[in-house]
Amino acid sequence: MKDFFSSLCVCLFFCFGLLFNRVSSQTGPERAALPPRGWNSYDSFCWTISEKEFLDNAEIVAKRLNSKGYEYVVVDYLWYRKKVPGAYVDSLGFDVIDEWGRMVPDPVRWPSSQGGKGFTEVAKKVHDMGLKFGIHVMRGISTQAVNANTPILDVSKGGAYVESGRKWFASDIGIKSRSCAWMHNGFMSVNVNSGAGKAFLRSLYQQFADWGVDFVKHDCVFGDDLDLPEISFVSDVLKQLNRPILYSLSPGTSVTPAMAKAVSGLVNMYRITGDDWDTWNDIVSHFDVTRDFSTANMIGTTGLLGKSWPDLDMLPLGWLTDQGSNDGPHRRSNLNINEQRTQMTLWCMSKSPIMYGGDLRNIDDMTYSIITNPTLLEINSFSTNNMEFLKIAATTKVSKCREQIMKWHFRYLKPSVSPILSLTKCADSNAVGWITKTLDRGVEKICWKANPEHEYQTPLCLYKRGSRVAIDKEATTRHDQVELLSSRTSAVDVCLDATSKRKRSSEEFMRGSFFPCSRHENQKWDLYSNGTLGNHHSGHCAIVKTSQAKGSPTGVRSWIATGRGGEIYVAFFNLNDVKTVISAKISDLGEVVPGKKLDHSSCKCKEEWSGREFGVKSGSIGAAVESHGCAVFIINCSS
16 A cells, blocks of 8 residues: 555656646746847858857857857758768758658767767757757658658657557658748658647657757748648647747748738747848848838737747858858858948847857957947847838938939939849739840840839849740740859859749849759749749749838838837938938937937937947937948937
8 A cells, every 4th residue: 555655646746747847838938038049050051060060159159149148059951961972952862860750960960969869968068058959940741751651659659650540651641742842852741630740740849859959940831831730730739848949930931921920929930031141132122021020010929938029030141151052161251341230230120030140160350249239239139119210311422513413303313223033923923024135156145124113223134054945835844944044154053043942132143042053943944925934843933123112212221219228229221332321300200209209409329330429419310321331329318
C-alpha cells in the first residue's frame, strides 16, 4: 500500500508539473512585447553556414550587441543540406532527414548534432551566452521525405502514427500540387485536415522545442505562398508546447494589410516584403508598404501569446554574400552611408523587427554605430503613434533664378524613379508591356514599354540567351523558351529567375532578380503576343513598376512618432538623386500628436546624425538632406 501511494504521489506530481508547464507557457511573459531584435545568417552565408561560423557570430552578438537589445541568433535555411558538389538552393536529394522524415542538421557542418542530438548543444551554448536560439524551417514536408516515404511519428505514443488500422507515411500527407513555388524540389504542403498531417507537424515542432529552439522563421507559407491552414495549426501547436517559441512568417511578396490581419493574431512577426538586398530600389520599395501597414494600425497588434509586428526583412549591411550563392561572405554592402542610415531609420520609425544580416566577424565601426544608434533603437522599441507624416515641403539646392521658378513648379521636379522589376499574376492587365527589339549584330533584347509619365527614364531591358525569343498566343514548348540576362557584357551569365520569394530590383546588377544560369524551369520565359513575359513553371509574369509616394512631395518622405517621455521624433527621407531641403511646421506636427498642441516658442530640437541642437523660433524645422539620406529630429516642447 505504501508503494502504491508513493507511486500515486509521483504520478500526480508529474501530471501537475506538465499542467503547470502547459499553463505557464500560455500565461508567462508576453511574447514579442517589443519588436524582436537579433542576427540572422542569411545575408552573409546564404545556406552554407557551419557550426563554428554560427557560434563565432553568436559570441559577438553576446559581447557587443546583446546590451543593445539584440537577443536572437537565427540560423537561416537549409541547415540540413550537405555542402557537397551538386547541392544548391533548389537541389534534391542532399538533405539529412531522420527516420520520421524530419530535417536534422548536417553532421559535417554541425558536428555537435552527431548521435541524434540535433541542435541541442548549439542551443545550449547560445543560451549560456545569454542569447536565444532560432532556426529557419520550410513549409510542410520535404520532397525527399515523401520520395523516401518515411513513416509519421506519433509523439503522444512514441511510435509510428496509426489510424483506421493502418500505418501512415509521408506520401499520405504530402500535397505535391502545392510545392513551394521558389523551391520546387524542396518542400510541399501537408494535409492538415488529416490526423497524420497534424501528427507530422506536431512531431516537427516538438522536436524543435526539445532542441531548445526559441524562434522559428517559417518560410514559403505567406504572401504569394499563403498557406493559412498550416500557419493556423502550427500556431496552435506552439501554444501547447512547454517551451515559448516566437513565430515568424516569411516571405511577404504581395502581402496586403487585409491578408496580414488574417495571420497577425497567430504569429509574432510576419514579412510584408520580398527579400531585401543591398540595393537602393529595395529600400525605396519599402516606403509605401510601411505606410499602408501603419495606416491599417497593424504595428504591434495582438499576436501569438503576445504581440505581432510587420517585418521589413533583415538589414543587408556590412560583410555579405550573394543571393542563392554557395559561397560565404565575400563582399561589402553596396549601400552607401546615407542609404544605410535611411534603411535603419525607416526600419526603426516603422517599428520593424531589427535583424542584422552581415557577418559580425568583419563588422566595421560605421556599420556598428548605425545598428546600435541609441536614439533609433529607443524609437524602435518604445515609440508610439508611428506613422507617415505628409505635411512636408521640399526643394533642391539650385541657382537663385531656378529656385524662384521651382517654388512655383516644384510639382514638376524630377523624382528618383528607377523601375522596379517584380512578379505578378499573368492575368494582371498591368503586366502587359514587354516588347522585343533587335540590336546591332542580331542581338535580341526584351524591353519594358516606355512610361509616359517619366519619359526621361531609362527603359529596363533584358537580353536573350540561347534560342530566339518566342512570340506566340499560347504557352510555347521548351525549345522555344528563352533565358534572359541582365546584361550582354557580364563576365558571368546570370539569368532572370521566377522565384516568387524574391523582390525584383533594377539596380545596375539587379542582384535581387538574377542568379547563375542553371537551365531550371524557373529561368525559362515566354514573350506572348499580348505583351506579357511569363514563366510557365511558376505561373508568374514579370512586371515593371515605379514607387512613388502618395500625398507627399515627389521624391521625399517623412515619418513621425511619439517618445515615451513625450518627445516627438520626426524623420525626413530624401529619395531624390540630388540634395534636397525638407521642412515641416511645428504646428502641423502637433496636429498628429495625440493630446498635444505645440507652441514652437517652447520647443527645443536636436538632429541626430549631425548632433546639432537648436531652438525652433521660426515655427518650423528643416534640413538640407543628402541624396538617399535622412535627417532625424528629436523635439521637446513644454506643455
